[in-house]
Amino acid sequence: MAENGERASFSGKIGFVLATSASAVGLGNLWRFPYETSHYGGGIFVLIYVVLAFTFGISLILMETSFGRRTGKSCVAAFSGFAKKYRFIGYLAAIIPMLIVPYYCVIGGWVLKWFFESVTGNLGTLAEDGGGYWWDIVTGSTDSGFFGPSLWFLIFAALCIVCIIIGVDKGIEKLSKILMPLLLVMIVGIMVYELTLPGIADGISFYLNPNLDALGPDTFLGAVGQIFWSLSIAMGILITYGSYTKKDVDLTESAVMVGVIDTVVAVMAGMMIVPVAFMFGFGDSNGMGLMFEALPQVFMSMPAGNVVAPLFYLLVIFAALTSAVSLAETCASVFNDGTRLDRKRSSGVTAVLILVVGLFCALSFDNGPLSFSIPLDQGVGLLGVLDSVTNSIMMPIAAILTCLFVGYVVKTTYLEEEIELSGEFKFKPVFRVMVKYLAPVFLTMILVFGILDLVGVSLW
Ligand code: PFF
Secondary structure, three states, X not given: OEEEOOEEEOOOHHHHHHHHHHHHOOHHHHHHHHXXXXXXXXXXXXXXXXHHHHHHHHHHHHHHHHHHHHHOOOHHHHHHOOOHHHHHHHHHHHHHHHHHHHHXXXXXXXXXXXXXXXXXXXXXXXXXXXXXXXXXXXXXXXXXXXXXXXXXXXXXXXXXXXXXXXXXXXXXXXXXXXXXXXHHHHHHHHHHHHXXXXXXXXXXHHHHOOOHHHOOHHHHHHHHHHHHHXXXXXXXXXXXXXXXXXXXXXXXXXXXXXXXXXXXXXXXXXXXXXXXXXXXXXXXXXXXXXXXXXXXXXXXXXXXXXXXXXXXXXXXXXXXXXXXXXXXXXXXXXXXXXXXXXXXHHHHHHHHHHXXXXXXXXXXXXXXXXXXXXXXXXXXXXXXXXXXXXXXXXXXXXXXXXXXXXXXXXXXXXXXXXXXXXXXOOOXXXXXXXXXXXXXXXXXXXXXXXXXXXXXXXXX
């Protein structure tokens, strides 16, 4: 990023696309997309996800980035600049990363643990009991009890906090330009190896063949939540990134590139994990341990698996860290903008938030010292509650309000003019219909369904 007058800016289109993709590509693609796909019936989820990501997802990326660039402000200020009464929309979006980053670091901790075990020759332990080790770890049933998962969470959180406090995140960003393509090469390599495994065909068919029997409103709910999570939509971050973008950057092209990169990585990660998981008997409805349970078994069966596994987990750590840092940065900048706290103190508040809420997440799995049982926790404690509430309720509300604000308060022409600064806006009519009508109606349906689903009412 370069300083340009008073506001920092990306170096150009490539700078914007790389920074946004580094933030977008992370655990959402590698951990969350595969298990959601497995959970929601395979191919049908992939199909709906891809169609929605390319239509609705890319439109919302464009809406948020152009709004950020036009106002030149980050999330809260962008809304309150019009009138104080709109400030709450910005706050709603800004709270979401604060609820996600603590549990993001818990999952980052699991990846660190998997890296450590595989680099110290314990790949076999990770693959034990058909992958049951993951559940033992998160529920504290191993020798290390809850100390184990908490320790790895603390290490990951510390890495993230150090990055935002001393600002080495730019170095990580540079490193990730080399490491991200390497991660893709590894995903392809692992996928090609898996194709040689006898019995993989059924798994591939599960992943690629849309099975209409598995289709229900919850497939859409899952897909929309995953799109928000993976593309970093409805969390204020894209508004802030848009405000760093120079006026000559083609926003439509950039939004399409970010959407395509993120979706391609997700679909490839799914292809690497879902078919083998299916083959290893994880069935067609698995939960959030999928990546940690299925992959060690692949590495065990692979020639040189004890070299491939640590390398793979190391690359996942980098992808997760760039995303965690951008989440934490967003939180720090909200504290910084919204209070009298300076940068250092805002980072400190973010650190406390991550540590306290994250520890609660790490310790509240089944039977954990801080476990509790409410319908929303899905057996995974506070982590499950935060994931469900942000995805099924808060993000749809933030996105609906942003669409209504853009469509009916400032009007879509306000953004269209901004988008046209760098060239013809070919999709203008589609964009207008999407922002004013399709997205709000569709998201309202998703929201209603999400609330009913959370309180246990099934419409299907
Ligand atoms: N999109 C990231 C992922 O898929 O892992 C998560 C994320 C990063 C969400 C940064 C929001 C954000 F601001």
